[in-house]
Amino acid sequence: MNETSEKTGKGAARKRVLSGIQPTGEVHLGNYLGALRQWVHMQDRYECFYSIVDLHAILGEDEPASLPARTLDMAISVLAVGVDPERCTLFVQSDVPEHVELAWLFNTVAPVGDLERMTQYKDKSKRYDSIPVGLLNYPVLQAADILIYRADAVPVGDDQRQHLELTRDIARKWNARYGEYFPEPDAIIPEVGRIKGLDGETKMSKSLGNTVSILADEDGVWESVRRAVTDPQRVRRDDPGRPEVCNVFSLHKLVTDASLISDIEEQCKAGTRGCVDCKRIFADSLVREFAPFRERAEHLRAHPEEVRGVLEAGADRAHEVARETLGEARARMGIKWRSTL
Numbered sequence: 001m002n003e004t005s006e007k008t009g010k011g012a013a014r015k016r017v018l019s020g021i022q023p024t025g026e027v028h029l030g031n032y033l034g035a036l037r038q039w040v041h042m043q044d045r046y047e048c049f050y051s052i053v054d055l056h057a058i059l060g061e062d063e064p065a066s067l068p069a070r071t072l073d074m075a076i077s078v079l080a081v082g083v084d085p086e087r088c089t090l091f092v093q094s095d096v097p098e099h100v101e102l103a104w105l106f107n108t109v110a111p112v113g114d115l116e117r118m119t120q121y122k123d124k125s126k127r128y129d130s131i132p133v134g135l136l137n138y139p140v141l142q143a144a145d146i147l148i149y150r151a152d153a154v155p156v157g158d159d160q161r162q163h164l165e166l167t168r169d170i171a172r173k174w175n176a177r178y179g180e181y182f183p184e185p186d187a188i189i190p191e192v193g194r195i196k197g198l199d200g201e202t203k204m205s206k207s208l209g210n211t212v213s214i215l216a217d218e219d220g221v222w223e224s225v226r227r228a229v230t231d232p233q234r235v236r237r238d239d240p241g242r243p244e245v246c247n248v249f250s251l252h253k254l255v256t257d258a259s260l261i262s263d264i265e266e267q268c269k270a271g272t273r274g275c276v277d278c279k280r281i282f283a284d285s286l287v288r289e290f291a292p293f294r295e296r297a298e299h300l301r302a303h304p305e306e307v308r309g310v311l312e313a314g315a316d317r318a319h320e321v322a323r324e325t326l327g328e329a330r331a332r333m334g335i336k337w338r339s340t341l
Contacts, residue, residue: 015152016047016049016151017046017049017153018149020050021036022052022060023053023054027081027213032081033192033195036083038190039088039155042155043088046153050090051092052311054071055099056141059132072308075090075307076297079310080293080300089318091315095312100141100144102148103143103144110173112136115140119162120162121136121139139163142167143171146185147182147183152183155189171185178329198225198248217294218287225279226279228248230279231246240269241271241275242268243269248278251282252281256281
């Protein structure tokens with residue numbers, strides 16, 4: 001797989017990027033550091049299509065009645081962190097039905113064996129007594145999400161690289177049969193790696209309670225951060241610490257002012273700053289980072305019609321591109337019967 005740095009030269013032609021996020025409601029720190037902060041940075045470097053992927057979300061066990069509210073909450077969070085509809089296309093996946101039709105067309109070339117080898121399929125299928133075909137087909141819809149916009153690149157973490165490689169393989173197989181049309185999108189590797197939760201072990205997850213909501217107030221931030229796991233071998237406040245194994249220190253490097261990092265590291269090693277003090281600095285950094293997000297989210301919650309307007313305009317733009325792609329794919333596959341009668 002080709003891999004692309006997040007940084008693109010100013011003189012380079014803008015490539016098209018597709019990225020999606022499931023509508024889980026409010027965004028947490030892991031979503032922000034792992035995806036949304038990158039979405040904001042990419043807006044001026046790429047032609048960006050950002051999707052709230054509600055069709056993928058219905059494979060979950062959440063109540064269907066809550067999906068519209070979760071979708072709106074996710075849109076509010078995405079806009080609050082700085083995703084700008086004037087500089088990108090933000091839309092809800094189900095508002096562009098071409099995704100689903102292209103996924104069905106891709107089913108004609110996607111090998112079942114490859115789908116069964118997907119790590120996420122093998123892991124998640126263990127939860128079911130009767131495995132839904134949607135779980136197997138999940139990566140085919142992901143391929144359609146990307147290729148309906150003929151995206152040049154996709155930001156991916158470690159857990160999505162296998163799915164992107166399948167997307168590239170589907171594009172190759174389809175092109176071999178119907179002629180070169182779909183690109184084989186490159187991976188954009190984020191500058192941050194896998195982000196551990198505040199428990200220091202598992203991936204950040206709202207359901208596991210090991211993260212922080214980006215819209216939490218000062219008290220809410222501290223309530224989450226105070227429970228964070230630090231160096232397990234440091235018992236007393238004046239014990240020398242090991243910042244290289246402390247998860248809180250690794251998170252400091254992602255959000256705390258760079259000018260403070262050396263001091264935090266040195267005082268930790270010397271035992272002159274305790275873990276609680278270190279957590280306080282981290283919590284303060286989050287509060288400062290999140291402050292403008294809370295302000296924007298408050299405005300958007302009071303004006304939901306603005307959010308719906310953004311999503312509708314984004315869906316119109318996405319539909320325009322998707323319709324052209326699907327029309328070409330249908331024609332190459334012989335699905336143009338009206339013009340032959």
